[in-house]
Amino acid sequence: MxxxxxxxxxxxxxxxxxxxxxxxxxxxxxxxxxxxxxxxxxxxxxxxxxxxxxxxxxxxxxxxxxxxxxxxxxxxxxxxxxxxxxxxxxxxxxxxxxxxxxKNKLTTEGNFNAAPLCYGDPDELYEELDQLPGEKIAKIKVGLYEANRDGLIADMFLEAVPDLKLRLDTNRSWTPTKAAMFAKYVKPEHRTRIQFIEEPCKTPAESLQFAAETGIAIAWDETVRDPAFTVKAEPHVAAIVIKPTLVGSLEKCVSLIEQAHQQGLIAVISSSIESSFGLTQLARIAQQYTPNTTPGLDTLDLMKVQLVRAWPNSTLPLAGLDSEYFTEV
Ligand SMILES: O=C(O)CCC(=O)c1ccccc1C(=O)O
Ligand SMILES: [Mg+2]
Structure with a gap:
């Protein structure tokens, strides 16, 4: 036995x-x-x-x-x-x-080319982009300051870095008026390099309307966790964001990824601010199931220490199971 x-x-x-x-x-x-x-x-x-x-x-x-x-x-x-x-x-x-x-079902290889996350300071992002291997793709949190400022910043990045693609994340914070203000500052020829804005408006219907009016692609994040959510291709919807810690079992995540791919949508594996342990596992899941998509996993630097498994090239100290950070249950 x-x-x-x-x-x-x-x-x-x-x-x-x-x-x-x-x-x-x-x-x-x-x-x-x-x-x-x-x-x-x-x-x-x-x-x-x-x-x-x-x-x-x-x-x-x-x-x-x-x-x-x-x-x-x-x-x-x-x-x-x-x-x-x-x-x-x-x-x-x-x-x-x-x-x-x-059961040895998870690849050991990971996709560690996470999209650098920028909370507002453009200079920090310029530096990171310079060092980025492969696809130049970054994510900016927007909706925290004025919408016209967000629009100006996005447009400035797209102007300054011609091979840059941007992901933006509003976390459902714009009214239709604010969303329109944002769009006004992004030149039409730059808009196709916005890979998507996650949930620009307070409701999915308003977000779809915004996308239709501006031609800017959107992605579902919060909406994916709505119990009634089903994956479906809609005009201007480019992607679904999957945060496994908030979604459920690996099997459920893989099913969402497969449905997205069948419908021509991008599936982005993304962080729920797990430790370096969880993040490296998410990088492996991304490598295995979404090999052509940069995952949204640039959250390790929000922490002061890594746990048990190290993220490649991270300079944060690595703590083991016997360290002060752990207690056995
Ligand atoms: O998706 C990413 O690139 C990073 C993860 C991220 O943004 C996030 C992390 C935890 C909770 C919410 C969010 C969010 O998408 O707003
Ligand atoms: Mg989001």
Missing amino acids: TERCYKLYRYQIPMDSQVVLRNRFLKQREGLLVQIRCGESEGWGEIAPLPEFSQETLDQAQQQALEWLNAWDQARSRNEKLSLENCYPSVAFGLSCALAEM
Whole structure:
């Protein structure tokens, strides 16, 4: 009989003091690493509900993960499978990753060419773009300042860097009037190099209307997590953004990716501010399932330390399971 065992490690790491999530500062990032072992095979995953975005709390996720693992152990001893269907998204994602790793279903190669993320200082982005290998693609958070300023900045980048493609993210913050102000400052000949704006307006209908009026492509992010969401090709919709920690199991994410590709849409694997452990696993998922798309994973530098697995070329210190950041559950 194969011996099965599992362990949870809870982590808490300090963040850059500047990180704001919706309405609050995120001073610490907390989550769990899960290890499962079946005989000689071992797999790991990260379960890290994101405050302000996930419905579940970390305590709820931890309890559910323990219950599932216990039930899984029993089910496996009867040679049965146990579904992740009814688990919280963060739990389903972390556990499905651990299972996939254990079964050697996840490639070891990763796509670490994440799109550099810019929160507003253009000079920082110029520097990063200079050093970017391959496709020149960057992401700017907009909707935080005035819409005409956002438009000016986007247009300036597109003018200054002729092979640059931009992703913009408004997080549903513009009214139709503000969205129109933004567009007014982006010259029509530059608009095709906006790969997409994620959720420009407060509602999907307004975002579609904006895209139709301006010819600027959009992408769904928040909308993907709407229980009623289905993948469908619509005019000016270029992409769906998939944040696995907020979406669910690897299988569910892969199904969304396949549906997107069938409909001619880009699927972008993106961060929910996981630790370097989770981010490197997301880079591997991106490499395996969206090999031609730059993932949105440039969030490691919001943290002060990396955990267990290092992101290539990151200068942040790497802490192990025996470090002060971990407690075994
Ligand atoms: O998508 C990316 O490139 C980075 C991740 C990101 O922007 C994000 C990370 C956590 C929560 C929300 C968001 C967002 O898309 O607004
Ligand atoms: Mg977004």
